[in-house]
Amino acid sequence: MSQHTVAVLGAGKMGELVLSGLLRSGHPAGHLLVTARRAARAAELAERYGVTVTGNAEAVTRADIVAVGVKPQDCAALLDEIAPGVTAGKLVVSLCAGLPTSFFAARLPEGTPVVRVMTNTPAMVGEAMSAISPGPHATDEHVALAESMFRPLGSTVRVPEYQQDAVTALSGSGPAYFYLMVEAMIEAGVLLGLPRRTAQELIVQTAVGSAAMLRDSGEHPVQLREAVTSPAGTTAAALREMENHGVRAALASALEAARDRAREIAAQAK
Template structure:
């Protein structure tokens, strides 16, 4: 039997989930979405052929409730609808920073909750999604959540205590990657390349390096060393990156993202 999924919240992440489920063959008739703005609902209904409903109807009709609202909006939403979630429902949270305990406290006793962190490459079926079991979530519930997100890319199961680190590394990770590629393009232009050429060179290099890293199974340090000839151009460039503190800057950035995820959880208690 195909489950009915209701996506609460139709922002970027909510739409990513809806679009990915449809691409994977999930029937549009088994997908519901809730929105704050009527025009956004009309846009999604026209684009994907799915039903736009009120929160109460979504909770009533769906057996999987995917929460894709902003974390700061989740408290008020679940204070309203949480007690109405009936037996046999699964709640899947995509809210950065919010623990499964946060939802469990607002749901009927025994309601299973699974916490998920995915990222925007879901748009091209190359997401990295981490899944964690919360209160009352069984292996079957994890299998179901995994089935929802596997079509969007790769999945991994982690203990929930690691989810803030996941958020910092892969949830926010595409933004770090885009910043580096953007800087490479600008540097190429500064060195005299046409912008379009610089863009093509940087993006294809990034793609090739990523696929090679994934498929070779080699440690990134070994792949880096294979490109670096003694006293060569790459060695000169890497020296400058190390001199400018790229490693500690990345560590500080990820720690800041992890700490902000923890702050969000603390603010929502």
């Protein structure tokens, strides 16, 4: 991977996470090109990471791998701009939520390999979940290249592209759901009489430990939940209230709404 020149077009939050992950993995800064719409943002990235900031057309011409990180509504104009520089075999990696690989295929030269990736913000601490889907012209080698780009950010998984909207709803937006629950639990702890700092420390570490057990124990979430739940105990009382308030149904509805919004974004971008 380190021998490839990678261009990150539109280095917003996700683009910067990819950039920093590549650098952490030892990718040479001299093999990284970055573009940004605002001059101040470009200068910030150049100073922070020591990478080359250039225009979109030049970046694409010089790169072996092009990662597109612009907002979905800006993607069509960008692809029209860079299409002349996308030569045979150049890999295009899409970070654009909701946009299918067919959107790219319609605007890039025939046969361009495109790989679609949905990652998430825990990439900032090396704990991302990145779901990777090949387009029609992407080979196993192209997918392996994409995996090597995103592995420094955390875990990767291959999924068929038709599942990407569900991935977006589950793990792409997922960190926000957990933050909301932690926020609510801190507020509840304050209501119960705990100092805010103590409540935050208690629930954040509980969340970290619970996540580690889910990942490392090999046990199903139901088993882990039941291990905490004594008959007629405090946990059972709390869980009963959650069920009474429809927590499961609320989560299902929330994920359906996120999936539907991803589909709307794709439809609006056409």
